[in-house]
Amino acid sequence: MPSLIAYDAALVGKSIPAQSKGGVPGESRLRGDSCPRIVEFSELVPFLEELVSPELLQNQSSAYSAYSAKKVSVMPIQTLGQPPHGARLLGGENAQICVKTGYMNEGDAYVIKVASGGAEGYGNSGFMMIGSQKSLQIQTMLFDEGILTEMRTAAATCLASSILMPENITKIGIVGGGVQAIWQLRFLRLVTECRQVVVKTTSKETCEKFIEMMKSSEMEMDREWIIHPYSEGEFRNCQLIHTLTPSRSPVLKLEEIGSDIGPCHISCVGADSPGKQELDIEILEKADLLVCDSLVQTFERGEFQQLKSGPKCNQVVEIGQLLNDDALRTKLVDENKPRLTVFDTSGVAIQDVMIATLCQKLVEATA
CATH class of the missing domain: 3.30.1780.10 (ornithine cyclodeaminase, domain 1)
Structure with missing residues (x-):
């Protein structure tokens, strides 16, 4: 294959x-x-x-x-x-x-x-x-x-997004145009019917290269997507955003998604060692619900390490807790109807x- x-x-x-x-x-x-x-x-x-x-x-x-x-x-x-x-x-x-x-x-x-x-x-x-x-x-x-x-990361991220994302997805945002972006899209098609995607990479050239690669792929699952390059303000129309970069500074800022955003879910994948960061801290402060794969790891090497301390730290829950506790999941996701949710994965053994x-x-x- x-x-x-x-x-x-x-x-x-x-x-x-x-x-x-x-x-x-x-x-x-x-x-x-x-x-x-x-x-x-x-x-x-x-x-x-x-x-x-x-x-x-x-x-x-x-x-x-x-x-x-x-x-x-x-x-x-x-x-x-x-x-x-x-x-x-x-x-x-x-x-x-x-x-x-x-x-x-x-x-x-x-x-x-x-x-x-x-x-x-x-x-x-x-x-x-x-x-x-x-x-x-x-x-x-x-x-x-x-x-x-690559595959387990993409599958797990999309599984988490399926739990936290809004019901009606009309456009998806992808930040990053590497191998993980390919696998994320392959698994996203299993959790949403939306096929409209906006991609933001480090340059116009890398973005065009990614889009052409997906369009010309021999795999039908890759060609299902209608992919457009990012332009200013486009993330404001996305209900689901995945960030997939090794960045040590924000690649997604609150102003890009809008201060009055919602409902929207963001899954961030790139931060997996101390010092890495993909999201502007203002996004985390704005979020109604913060979820991670591991509480131990998220503050040490994941996206939430930038929170350091404060009330937000005590509000983070693990995705496994939501999977294991229907009442907790119903309260935090269904009843509270959060406008902005963020999931951080640093990868668990x-x-x-x-x-x-x-x-x-x-x-x-x-x-």
């Missing part, structure tokens, strides 16, 4: 199975029970389109629910290449390596995920390692090149556990 990853020539190349040196394909990677199964990127590609489905939305919903119910164990995140925890990497100011580790309490597996990206001139890379909680033996290595992180084990089952079912 190379066309699903046609945006990255390097990934297309890796999607072609390597020539086997005798025996059946994959035989050398299955040497015995004591050795992990090595799943190369080319073996994962056939499952990618299958994962762009409501099943992955539910998979990530389960991750959020379990996290907020304290049914999981996740370790502190390691982020390489992003100050203040480390010096810049040679790949450039946006180059970053993220290591996330976790497991479902009393579950079968633990997962260690390494995902890297942002290096100038290079695409994403990474793998997910799945081990047994009982034997502690490594079972499977998924060399996904970071694509499972249990999301990687859920998508990795799902892929492991898909691979094993076809072995």
